[in-house]
Structures are given as structure tokens and as C-alpha cells.
Amino acid sequence: MRMRKTCLLLAAVCGAPAAALAQQQAPASLEELLRQTSTDVTRDIEESTSSRFAQSASQAPSVTYVVTAIDIARHGMRNMADILRSMPGLYVTGDGNFSYVGARGLGRPGDFNARLLFLVDGMRINENIYDAGLLGAEFFVDVDLIDRVEYAPGPGSALYGNNAFFGVVNIITKGTDKLHGLQVRANVDSDRKREVRASVGHRSEQGWEAWLALSAFRQDGIAAPFSVLPQDEGLYKDHNWDRGQRLLAMGRYGGWTLRAGLSHREQGAPRILPPEAPLPVVQNRNIYNNNFLSAEYRRDLGNDWSLYGAVSSKRSDYLSVYPFVRMDAAVLEFDNLALGRWYNLDLRISTQRWRDHELMAGFEYQYDRTQSIVAGPAGEEPDAAFYGNNRRRGLFVQDSWRLNDAHRVTLGVRRDSTMVGGTNTNPRFAWIWSGVPDASLKLMYGSAYREANLFEFQVNAPLEAPLPSPERIRTLELAWEHALNHNFQYRASVYASRLRDLISINRESTVFENSDSIRNVGAELGLERRWSGGQQLQAALSLQRTADTAGRRLDNSPRALAKLLYSQPLQGDRLRLSWQMLGQSRRSIGPVALPGYALFNSTLLWRPGVGTDIALSLYNIANVRYYDAPSGVDEQFRQEGRVLRFSLTRQFGP
Template sequence: MPILQYSARRLLALLLPAVAIPVSGAAHAATSETAYLDDLPVVLSASRLSQAQADAPGAVSIIDRPMIVASGARNINELFRFVPGFQVAMHTGNQPLVSYHGLSDEAPRRMLVQVDGRSVYSPYFIAGVEWNQLGVDIDDIERIEVFRGSNSAAYGSNAFLGVANIITRAPSETLGTRVRYRAGSEGVNDIGVRVGKQLGDVDLRLTAARNYDRGFSDINDGRRYELATLRADWASNRVDQFEFQAGWTRNALGIGKDNNLTDPERDSSIGTGFGLLRWRHAPAPDEELSVTYYHQEESGHDSFSANVPIPPAQSRLPLTINIPLQIDYGFKAVRDDIEIQRIAHPGDTLRTVIGAGARVDQIHAPLRFNTDETMRVAVNHLFGTVEWRASPRWLFNAGAMLENNALTGTSLAPRLSANYHMTEAQTWRLTANRSYRSPMAFEQKSSMIFVNSAPIATPRFTIPTGTPISQTFRPSPDLRAERITTYELGYLADLRSLASTFDARLFLERARDLIEMRLENSTVGLLPRDNTRYFANSGRADIRGLELTATWRPAPATWLSAQHTELRIDGPGEAATATAANPSGWVEYSAPRHSSALFGAWQFHPRWQISAAQTWVGSMSWYQDGAHRVASYRQLDLRLAHRLPPALARGDIAITAQNIDGVDQTYSPRTSAWGSRVFCTLGLEF
């Protein structure tokens, strides 16, 4: 089947004429880097170098501050609906899912997310990113840079399919006090306070927030989210800057199912605390030495009692027994990470970045790993990038990451790219890279064996406390790192005279040794199981597609952006009916073949703005068989905002209506539906 269907052809027919308009000044002037970057969109996350978006070694999408505000989003995960190639869903009302190019189940783990360079890729369970635990308030975000594609060469093994770097606002830009209150349907009740101060050479920001809602209407999935963060920036002199961040989050979550003995409705909680210290030494515009250290602790609390009756047909015993269980999914994970980085400009046409880092994760989760001992996983890495401007038209970028992971050994992730500036406004890009994803500790070492919490007395015998009852996960010691090889052809046009940009990415991603959950028979415990889980490198996928984005932005607060993605994922060619034995047959369903979005805002009066976002998502399944495929759905959000008159108060008020065009299932047709939600937000400044 051709990769471009009618919908993509129609969008191309509308957009390409604008791109083909002649642009004057075909030849570049040989200028310094500073002059070259003037008035061009600049990104920081693609290669660890500050560079024009047209010079990046891959496709980068930017969600800036005005877009974040106009979206009306309460939660950061919602913003990725506006990035091509992404899938965003709600497993439950308090469990968001975000994935790029599929290959994800209810615990997406193939994308790296950072907050000001601090990785929030969690080490303790299956999920790679806990979106409820990012440790940043959405009002403190300056922009989000999304590198669409694998980028282990710059950020290591977790950057398997993409990287999102959340960049917060400098405290100097948030001086004063702001209070936010939000209320609406489904129990939405949020409050936030931000205080910014300048104390001599130090700029400070303190943010505290609490968000609450009841989740979906028919299940126990309410959420109360609490956050407190501090950031302090100190310029000790003209070349040295220090940055300190600290934060604390706590989520109280409703989980479980009604009338389920082994997974009852209950409350759980998860909390995170972190501290970050960064020193930057920049003696010249193109020279910088930085050292970053952060310490992070996560802990979860989820325990309950159960008394489960087991008939003879399910056990090895001749009579029905009641098994008392005390189940405790609690855990604690501690991370220490330090990294040093040097940016240099050894010549007029060369820029380099080199660095090294070390990370240690310590995980204590007795039930998940069947041990009271603390598990230690160390990761060390070396990285480097060279950018060479060979001529005014040609720019080359080469980078690599050498990483040693205690679970899988050493890997080398290289990247090569060439950017051809056809004119001052139009750039072609060709990129090839290899990336890896090391297994998480749970994937390789999980061993979940449930035991009875009290003696089980029968007329014939007594089963002592601590007897193994059943095993749900067993270790997978032979897991290797996943690998993906990516080839990309990109095109970027920045048409200043039309206030428009156009971005196209054509790609082929070959993923091998994908880690998948498998099932087997187990004889461990009194209850034999035919669905004990383990992990194996049994998956493979070839991902082909095209991503298109066109934006018209005549003013910072007025724009219209259109995007479309065509995606095809081919697995090993096995029937989906056999996926219980080999799940990799499901990969073809794990992303929609077609998805589109429109996102626009109009400031029709100096104090009024209206914005709208419409998305269309094709049928897909979150790494499950065809019976679990979600039907195509769409979502329409509207927002009307008013800046209050100074005579009344400094601030703004907005009303947001989300998903107003219907009720949809975004994770599975068997789960609860995501319905409409309306809320009002008031912000006051002092």
C-alpha cells in the first residue's frame, strides 16, 4: 500500500505551493555563528549545541509559552497532541500515556523526557516516564523542545524513539506574585501560587500547586496532585552562573476495580523529591564549561489485604482453601547523576561539545524483585559532537555516545547528518543514526512471588506463613539492549515574508531486539499458572512514514498550525491470533496509520483571545491484539481568554472546554471513556 493516502496527498497539494514560492537571496553570506542565528528559531536540545532550527541534525518541534497558554492544558502530557507522530491517551483518569511512533503498551518506555536536563525516566518499574511526577508546574514552562526521532548519540540509551526537553522559565522572567485558581466539571479544583523575588544578584522563584479531579465517572481513578518547587539563579560574575533547583511532588491516586479480590478499589500514593545544582562557566560566546549534579528520590505506597478463595480445580489441593494475602507494592528508588560538558569553538567553521557522566540508581522494591536487598544499577557514558560548516550552504554534524550499563554492558550510538541550505529560507536534511534502549531493572530482574500472610489451616494439614502461592513475573537475565537504526530525509522552509513555516520528515526506522512481555507455564507455588510473565528480545518492527507541519503565525498570539502523519509499522508478518506466544505480531496496530491536528489562536482584541484545537486519530491498539483496537476518534478543545482591565485587577480569566465533540475511548474499547470537561481559570498578579 502506498505510504501516502488521499488525505496526505490533499494536504501536500495545499501546502507545497506555498513552499515553492521563490525566495530571494539564494546565496548565503559567510557570516559568524551569532549573525547566522539572528532572528532564526533556535533550539538547544538537538545536539547539545545552541543552533538554528534549520541546522539541527533532526526534526525539532517547539511548543512555546503562548502555545502552552492557548492550549488550555491542565497537564503537560496533553501538549504532545500538537506534535506530529505522537499518540496521547488516558489508560484511566489518572494514568496518561504518551508515545511516539507506537511500540507502546500501558507503560510507554521508549522516549526520554527531561526537565532542564534532569531525566525523569523512572528506573523502578515498567513505565519509562511517570507523567504525574515530572516536578514542574505547567505555568513555569518556557517551552518544550521535542526531537522527533532517536537521539542516543546525544542523550543515551533512553532516547530510543525521541527526546522531549522541558525548559522552564528563568526566575528573572517571573518576578512578582501570581495566584491561579481553576474549577470545573468532573471535580476539577486546582490552585497554584508563584512568588518571584530578586535578592541582589540572585533571582528566586517558589511555586506551590495542588490539582484535583475525580477522573472518569465510573471507576476509582481520582487524583490529587501536590507540588512545590524552588529555583534560584545566581550570576557571581560575568562568566560564572549557578543554578539551583529543588522540588517535591505527591500524587494520591485512586486505583483498583470494584469487586476484584486481588485488585480491589483503594488509594495509593507516589512521591518524588529532587535537588539539582548546575555551574556554567562561559568566558566567550562560543565557549562553555558546565557541571550538573542532581539527586532524586521516588517512593510509592500501595498495600492492601485480601482473602482469596481457591477451589480444587485451580490448585494442587483436594479442597477449597482461603488464602490470606498482604500485598505491598511499595518501593523506593534513589538516583544520583553527575555530568560534565564542554562546548568549544576551535575554528571559524567548527563547533564541538564533549562530555562524560555517571548515574547510579538504587531500587528497593521487595515484592517486585522478591528480595529485601537494595538493587544497584550504574550507567557511565562519554559523548561528543562535531559541527562543521563546510560552506555557506553545507553543514555537517557527527556525534556519538559510548555508554556502559550494568545490566547490558557497553554500546556505541553514532549519528551523522548533513544539512543543505538551498536558500536562506529552505533547508534539506539527511540523517542516519543508531540508538539503543537498555532494559529497565524490572524487565530484567523482576520476580513477583506472592505468599500467604498467615497460616492456612485445613482438616488434614496446615500451610505455614510465607509459603509461595503463585508467581506472576519471573526474571529475564538474558535480555539485551534494544536497537534502532534510523534514516531520515527532512525539509524545512521558513518563509518570513509569509509569516509561515513548513516542516516535512520522511523516515525509515528499523527496530530490532525489542523487549516484549511473554507468557509461560509456571510451577512455582501452590497455584500453577499458564500466564506467568517474562521478557524477551523477541520483537522487531520497521516503521515508515511521513510527518508534515505547516504554521502561519503573523503575530506571537495569533497563528494557525496544521499537521498530518502517515505511519506504517510492519512486524515479522505473523498472524495476530498467535500473539500470545509471540506478541511482536501486534506492532502493526500500535500506532494509527493516519493522524492530523489543527491548532490555532486569534487575538482579535488586545485583551481577548480565542483558540481551538482539533485532532483526528486513526484506529490503533496500545501493543495489544486486534480485538483491543480503539476506533478512530477526534477531539475538539476551545478556549476563550480575557486579560482583565488594569482598573479592575492585573490578571486574566479563561474558560476552556475539552473534548466537546463526544465521548471516546483512547486506550481500549473495554476501558472507561474520556468525556467532555469544562473549567474556568482565574489568574491574578500582584
């Protein structure tokens, strides 16, 4: 009955603007013409992640998936989890506090996204305690500020060093051409989440440009993600909440670009005590504080030479507060603080001086000024304290060599030297053949590594277990991409990987150790179809099998992922209805068997006038009840049910 009411509500809201607009027969304005959807497939979309310079995705030395700002708006993607969930080969889950990402069947329980490298405008943002990619509500970038997200799967250490183990995700923000004037946005959903965002941008006649964006969110009365006693449901909701703020800014003049960002998130979760306790419940809290400041410089040196330099300072502060109650009802707090501060330096020089060559050389340096995990009663001497000290240096060179009109070869190698992981050398090779019009065949090989982090040291040290050696992966991949015409293209790729010394937690000894050799084989199939009426269809199927030397499948390793995205104009681009289907096969995490599921989402996007967007989205339409155990423990967390969301965006000024 509830499902029927929700669907009737959605149909009523969708039908009202559609009927009103159907009666309007005025000729299209210039703004409307600019909004018209291209009927050509996006074969030559630009990407810059696979080679660190802008080029056509069809000529890039890796398979690259791109989600644009248009995709984000049409499909009502609310956060980075929604964006990554829509990409081939990626699957995302959460426990109410953290968003976990798996890639190509490899999502290790308890891993904090350390095997994917995340960039914002080319700047690495994985923090230096857990190597975590923080993609939840604590992430720096609001989705409204994203121009596109690029995902290059496969080993990326030949260009990026540590953490680029399963791939690289680059979040590229908008410029003042899209953030000009004043923009405001407000969202509200049926799960009691409210969000607001405001940005202001300006490009001057003197050549400088800048924008500033602020956003905040709040969610109260969040339902328990697992079963609780009926009498405790209200008590749980009263103490289960989430709130936060973000600031992001950019300024550019000449060859200089300055960026700054900060985020604060405080998430509360209750711990219900047994009946004999003097209090019924205590309030646990998780507090995130993150910030960064970066400066970059680009300059053409003449004679086909160019220089790029960037320096950044970052801080990540994560505090977990766990109250405990004495028998006299006094409440004390136990704090677990992870504090990281680090600096990055990135220098690159590139040239096209030699015919048919694009040559690049670079140096990267990371200085971990602070690495600490301190735990103990608040205001007292800590029970345990762990400190790290690390410096990373990386030198790389890459040559993209155009042999002739049909053949291109990319060769690269990088050598990293770190105080913790020693030295690591990682090569890459890619051969791209484009002898057939509107098609390309890619043969790619690469390797990557990831060294143990302070969190893994903190787990092992009390038990006097040695620090694991760096884990390594080698991958060979063959990909075929072909546009049969302007409206239809497809792709197919197969890959085989060998993983050595994968860092995993031993369930019996509860320490991190290197595992035996692991093999991972898979295939990814995809197609894109566009029609003259403005309809768009994207479909992807990812298949994989990952097993150790004894043939045992890995935990949290679904064999199949299916993605379907469809968009249908109802009144040109003034009114558009979009659908998503996200499917995942069954998998196991330790003794827990998790069944497969399919989720359906839909978004109606209405643009009644220039500068106004109204969106109504329904997520998990069938209210599928599905669970996950992302931390690797037996406890299962129920994932998001049906949610109805309303969003209003308004732009003021030129």
C-alpha cells in the same frame, strides 16, 4: 440536550466579555503592545535539545517541535499530556493512574514511557525502576511554570545514552523575568477537579535571582472509566479520587544554578467485591513520592572555551496498596513498593576555538544507589523482593562543522558502559543544506539503545527467564523546511527505522523477551500560517507503518495522526478564541480493536487588565466516547468526555 446547554453556556460566557470590550476604544497601552502577536512564522525559534546548546531550529541537526508558554495559555493545555498530545507524531492515553506516550506509531502496551527520554532544564528525570517518564499529576512541573517544551524525534543516544530511543523531550522552566512578584492561579472544572498554584519570584540588583512555586489539586467523585452495574456507580464514585501537591524552586547566582522539586500524589480506586464477600468494596491506593535536588555550574574559560557541570540526587517512591478481606471481615493490606534512589553527574566542555567548528565533549555518570521492588502483606515478611545494582558511564563527542554558507555537518558518537547492558556505541550524522533563502534540507542518521530495567527483570526472574538484551534502533530521515514568506511556512519529512531486539512481553509465556526485526517507515507533514489580523494556524499530519518480519502490524500503532491548532483574536490579545482538532486512526491492541476518533477543544482567553488572565475551556466538545487499553490487557478504559474548565490567574507586584 446536554450538549446544547453546554454550548449555550459557553457562548454566553464568551459573549459577555467580548461585548464589553468591543465598546472600549481607548488606545493601546505599552503592556498591550508588548502582547501583540507577531505575524511572522516561527522559523528561527531557539531550541537546545538536539545539540545540547542553543541554536536556531532551522540549523539544528534534527527536526525539532516546540510548544511555547503562549501556546499553552491560548489552547488551555492543562498538563504534560495535553502538551505532548498537540505535537506531531505523539499520541497519549491513560488508565486513570498513568499517562502513556507513543511516538511515530510505537507505543508498546504496558510500556511506562521508557523509550522517550524526558528532561527538565536539561536534567534527565526518567526514574530507575521502570525507566518511567512520570508525566501525570505526579510530574514535578506545573504547566504555568513551563517556558517551552522541545521535542526532538528520532534516536538520541549519541548525545543522551539510554532511553533516548524514540526521541528526547526537554521541559524548560521559566525564569524570574516571567515569574517575578507574586502569582496565583485557581482552576475548577466540571469533572470536580480543583487546582491552586502560587509562585513568588525576585531578581535582585546584586545579581541573584530565585523563585518558588507551590501547587495542589483535588478531584473527587471520578466516574468509572469502564462499565459498572448501575447499583454500583455511586459506590464507585465515592471511592474514586485523586489529590496531590508539588513544590518547585530555582535559585541562580553567577554561574551557579540550584534547583529542587518534590511531588506527592495519592490516587484512590475502588475494588467492588462479589455479593458473598463480607464487605461491598475496598479502597485501592496508588501513592507517588518523588523529589530531586540539583546544582549546575557554567563558566567561560576564555579563548572560546566554556565549561558546564551538573550533579543531581533523585528519589522515586511508588507504593500500590491492595486491601483484601478475610471471611471474618478483617481488612488486610497487600503492598507493592518500588523504591529508587540515584545520582547523576554531567560534565561538558565546548569550544569554538577552531574556525567554523563548534566542538563539544562530555561525560555522564549515573549511580543507582537503590533499586528495589518489594511485595507482600503490610507489616509482614515480603512474599517477593527484587533488587538492582547498576552504574552507567557515557563518553561522547560532537562536532558541528560549518563547511560554508550553505552547508553544515554535525558528527557525533557516544559510548556507554553499564553493568546491566554492557557497552553500546551510537553514532549520529546530520547534513544541513540552506542554499535556498529561508529553507533548509536535512539528512540525518542516528542510532539508539535501551537496556532492560528492574521491572522487566522482576517479571522474568520468578519464571527463570533470561533478561532480554538491550534493544536497538537505527533511523535515516530526510526533512525539508521552507518559509515561502514571513506569514507561511511548511515542512515535510520522511524516515525509515529498523528496530532490533525490541523488548516486548510474550502474551503466552508472560515474560519479556527480544522480538524479531521490526521496520518502521513514515512521513510527517506540517504547515504554519499567520495573518496580519493576528490569526494563527498550525496543522500536522503524521503517517506511518510499523510491521515485523512477517508483515504483522504492531499493537497500539495508529497509521495516521492529525493535529490542527487555530487561534483567532476577538479584541486584539485582550480576548482570543483558540481551537484544537486532534485526530487518530484506528488501531488494535491484542484482540481488542480500537476505532479512530477526532477530538475538538476550544479555549477563550480574556486579559481584562495587566496581570490578569481569565480562561474558559471546553474539551472534547462533541463528547466523543473513545476507549483505550494502554496496559495491553483486554479491559478497555473510557477516556475523558466533555469537560468545561474555568481558570483565573492574577499577578501582584512589579
